[in-house]
Structures are given as C-alpha cells and as structure tokens.
Amino acid sequence: MLETIHLEHIPHTLSIHVAFYRNVTNASFLHSQLLARNASFEYALIDASTVISRFHLLAAVYKSITVELGGNMKTPNIHSEIVCALSSNNNIAEAYRRYGISPISKDVLVVKVLNTAHANTSDLTKESTETHLNEHVKGESVEFSDEEIAKTTDWSKLRKYHKLNGAAGLDDITDMDAKRKEMEMMIVSAMALRGL
Amino acid sequence: MTTLLPLPVPATPADEVEAGAQSHQFPLPQTLNYPTTTPPTLITQGAEGRLYKTTYLLPSIPCALKHRPSKPYRHPILDQRLTRHRILSEARILQKCRREGVPVPALYAVDEGTGVLIMEWIAGAPVRVPVNEYLRKRKADGLREAATKEDGEELVGLMRRIGRAVGRLHKVGIVHGDLTTSNMMLRPWDKGKAPVNGHKADGEGNGLLDGEIVIIDFGLASQGTQDEDRAVDLYVLERAFGSTHPRAEGLFEVVLDAYRGEFKTANIVLKKLEDVRMRGRKRSMLG
Ligand SMILES: Nc1ncnc2c1ncn2[C@@H]1O[C@H](COP(=O)(O)OP(=O)(O)OP(=O)(O)O)[C@@H](O)[C@H]1O
Numbered sequence A: 001m002l003e004t005i006h007l008e009h010i011p012h013t014l015s016i017h018v019a020f021y022r023n024v025t026n027a028s029f030l031h032s033q034l035l036a037r038n039a040s041f042e043y044a045l046i047d048a049s050t051v052i053s054r055f056h057l058l059a060a061v062y063k064s065i066t067v068e069l070g071g072n073m074k075t076p077n078i079h080s081e082i083v084c085a086l087s088s089n090n091n092i093a094e095a096y097r098r099y100g101i102s103p104i105s106k107d108v109l110v111v112k113v114l115n116t117a118h119a120n121t122s123d124l125t126k127e128s129t130e131t132h133l134n135e136h137v138k139g140e141s142v143e144f145s146d147e148e149i150a151k152t153t154d155w156s157k158l159r160k161y162h163k164l165n166g167a168a169g170l171d172d173i174t175d176m177d178a179k180r181k182e183m184e185m186m187i188v189s190a191m192a193l194r195g196l
Numbered sequence B: 001m002t003t004l005l006p007l008p009v010p011a012t013p014a015d016e017v018e019a020g021a022q023s024h025q026f027p028l029p030q031t032l033n034y035p036t037t038t039p040p041t042l043i044t045q046g047a048e049g050r051l052y053k054t055t056y057l058l059p060s061i062p063c064a065l066k067h068r069p070s071k072p073y074r075h076p077i078l079d080q081r082l083t084r085h086r087i088l089s090e091a092r093i094l095q096k097c098r099r100e101g102v103p104v105p106a107l108y109a110v111d112e113g114t115g116v117l118i119m120e121w122i123a124g125a126p127v128r129v130p131v132n133e134y135l136r137k138r139k140a141d142g143l144r145e146a147a148t149k150e151d152g153e154e155l156v157g158l159m160r161r162i163g164r165a166v167g168r169l170h171k172v173g174i175v176h177g178d179l180t181t182s183n184m185m186l187r188p189w190d191k192g193k194a195p196v197n198g199h200k201a202d203g204e205g206n207g208l209l210d211g212e213i214v215i216i217d218f219g220l221a222s223q224g225t226q227d228e229d230r231a232v233d234l235y236v237l238e239r240a241f242g243s244t245h246p247r248a249e250g251l252f253e254v255v256l257d258a259y260r261g262e263f264k265t266a267n268i269v270l271k272k273l274e275d276v277r278m279r280g281r282k283r284s285m286l287g
Helices: A027-035 A054-069 A078-085 A092-099 A126-136 A146-150 A155-161 A176-192 B021-025 B076-099 B128-140 B153-171 B227-244 B246-260 B266-286
Strands: A003-005 A014-022 A044-047 A108-115 A140-142 B041-045 B050-055 B062-067 B107-111 B116-120 B184-187 B212-215
Touching: A014 A054, A014 A126, A014 A146, A027 A044, A044 A078, A044 A092, A054 A078, A054 A108, A054 A146, A054 A176, A054 B107, A078 A092, A078 A108, A108 A126, A155 A176, A176 B076, A176 B107, B076 B107, B076 B116, B128 B153, B128 B227, B128 B246, B153 B184, B153 B212, B153 B227, B153 B246, B153 B266, B227 B246, B227 B266, B246 B266
Parallel strands: none
Antiparallel strands: A003 A014, A014 A108, A014 A140, A044 A108, B041 B050, B050 B062, B062 B116, B107 B116, B184 B212
C-alpha cells in the first residue's frame, strides 16, 4: 500500500509517496542497502517508533523539500534529508541512528519523493516504486494513518530525543491526549529550527 | 485537529487591509506561488511584513504565513542578514514560549532564505474586537459610565487572563515589545473541553469574551529578564489599552493584579512601572 500525498505549497513536479510496514523481518538487509548506497534503495527508511503522526512526518518531508529548493541540503539527497529533518539538532550521524532504520527496527515508514524534473528519478513511477518495495520489504503493509502510527510511537524516547523532560508547557497538561498533541507541536517547532 | 474556522478578522481597521486581489501587486514569497487547494488570503500588510492565511502541508490545516520581503533600497547582503535575523529571532521566541507554556501560535516552519515564517493559525479575533463589541453592547444597554471592577466577571475575567498570559511571558524571559489588544487573540475554547493553558471560563455572560488568550506578533520581541524592559512592556500595553478602550481604562489594574501572581519578582516590575509612568508623564508635559 503506497499512498500518494499532495502537499500544499510545493512544486507540481514533485510527488510524495508513503508506505508503512509493520513487523518487518529484514530490517538489517534494508539497512545494509542504505549503507552500500544502493541507488535503487534511495528511500527515506524511518524507524516508525520515532514518528507521531502523519502531520509530524509530513512536516519533515516539507522541510526537506524547502531545504532542497533553497539549495541548502546537508546530506546526499532528499531522502536522507527527510530522516535528518526529524531531528532537532545538527548531528547528522546521530539523526540517521535515531530516526533512520536500524538492523533491529520492527516498524518502518518509507517515503519516496519523485521529481519529474530530475533525470535520476524521472523514469520511476508510483507503480514501479510500489512493486520494488513490495518485493524487498518483508513486513505487513498497513495504512499510513494516525491510528496505525500511534500504535508504534515510543513517547519516552521522543521526550528524551527532543529534550522535553522538564518543559513547563507539558507539565501543566493533565489530559493524556492533549499532552501528546502538545508534544507533537513542540517537536514540529523544534524540527523547524533545526540547522538554523 | 481541524475545525471549521470563522472568517479571519483583520487586526487593523478594514480600510487598512488589502483586498485579496490587490495582494498580488506585491511579490509573493516563492512558496505561495506553488500550487495549493485554496489561494492564500492577505490578512495584514505592515511596513515590515505581510501576513497571509494559507494552508500548511494539507488542505485541512490552516496556518498563518509571515513574509518579510527583501527591501530593494537596502544593500542586498545587509538585507539578507537583517531578514534572516528577524525571522529567526521571532521563530526562536515562538518555540521557547510554547515549550515553556506561554500561549502562542506553534511554529510550523521557517525559511529564512526567503523570509518566511509559518505558524499555527489561531482561530478567533484579536482581543480588541470582542472587547470593543462588549463595551458597545454595554453602552447600548444604557450603561453610560465607564466599566469598573464591579462590572461583572465577564470583562474582569478576561482582563485577568490577559494579565496571566503577559506574566507568564515575562516569567520565561521574553519581552514582547509591542503589547496591545491587537497582538493578542481570543481563541474560542473547544466545546466541552477543558482549556489547555489552565484558564477556565469565569464568566457566565453571553460568551463574547470567552476564550483563551494567545499572544501573537513577536516581530519586536527579545529575550531578556530586565525588570525595566518588562515594565516598559506593561506600560506600552497600559497606554494602548487606554487609547483603544477608554471606557475600560479603569480595569487595567485587574491585568496588573493577575500579572503579579505569575512570578516571584513581578512586584519589582510593578514598582518600576510606576517610574516608567512618571517619566512618561513628564515627557508628555514637556512635549
Ligand atoms: N497565528 C495567527 N493566527 C491567526 N491570525 C494571526 C496570526 N498571526 C497574526 N494574525 C493576524 O494577522 C495580524 C498581523 O500579524 P502580526 O502582527 O504578527 O504581523 P505584522 O504586524 O505584519 O508583524 P510585524 O509587526 O512583526 O511586522 C494580527 O494582528 C492578526 O490579526
């Protein structure tokens, strides 16, 4: 299941495709393809435990696209940029380690940005991408929905990664849902300032 | 996370607001030239920047987009630096406030290269609007004299919420620089939901003044804990309040009372405020 998403305020030559796999059994193979810089595995492969919602992941995608358009990428391509955009600090190696797929990742979010104006990817399509993913990702494909994402979010890890322990704006909130909503806002804000 | 939103209420009187069609006389930031489901609306056009209502990521998520265009008369390198500095300063302050529990719009995205800051859209109207509406109704109801503390919980409660919001802002080390009732929004509370920031509806009234105070426009804000700066912040608000809502001027002490409760050294700030007022008065006598 590969969902195509149209983001507001991005050039129409770009299209964004997202898939969500649970209980992935070959994370170490996928991870090794990234390390080997295998061009046919140029995806943002994200450890889903570090993602809160569609909004959260799409904010990272949007940021990466604006960074690429501005000519300010700090990593090899838009897909590695997306992984780093989930971080709120500038340590690239750490961002890959924390937010990217690792050999022991269980649940994996995959993002592919296709650019029809880009020689490298112009012959790739949604269909070819979907076929390639289904062939190589061994896991259960589920919907890229807030409900599914919420099942795998590791909140205590996110609190630590984004240094939210002791944030007064959270301590005052007693309702759990409201608290999580607010954490999401704080994390997206922190991501927005990354690298600036 | 989305609800149906009321139409945006302009912060400046209607005649100062550019019509949608006119907005395109000005160069749009590049991001607004890319396709979106609904066209952006120009909300205000100031000397330093323009504020648009548009969407962030998805058609269902409204946002406020502030654009600080480059100034052709400034040296390009200086211009870039200034724009970058101002956008980043505003973005950092928004982030800090939100983290520390000061009610402000959440920061969504920053593109300092093109001078763009994208933040959460705050529903409702600038506090100035409902307060004036309330005072107008009150007058129409035959209450001719100025509003006082005995006026009832509705207006007094709102003033208290303003004082608390400003107190909280100062507590976390931010000075706003341009506090007015136009730079605070009154955001309606979600129905049936307890307000997040610890305020509760203290009025029965007709609901005109219900809602949460959200402070906006940190374009002139700075980080600092100087009591003098905080006092000037309060003085600016006091003066703005008096001239925007002369019939409720006497209620300003409620704002200050609530402010006092927010942090330990608030008393020192209020003491300084007296000096600042004195200087202000001397200046106007001389001028
Ligand atoms: N986050 C927001 N949500 C809803 N409306 C907003 C928001 N931010 C601003 N507005 C509206 O737009 C008006 C102008 O915003 P703001 O005061 O921040 O811009 P500005 O005056 O152009 O900024 P500056 O003084 O920094 O140059 C506000 O008075 C308010 O009516």
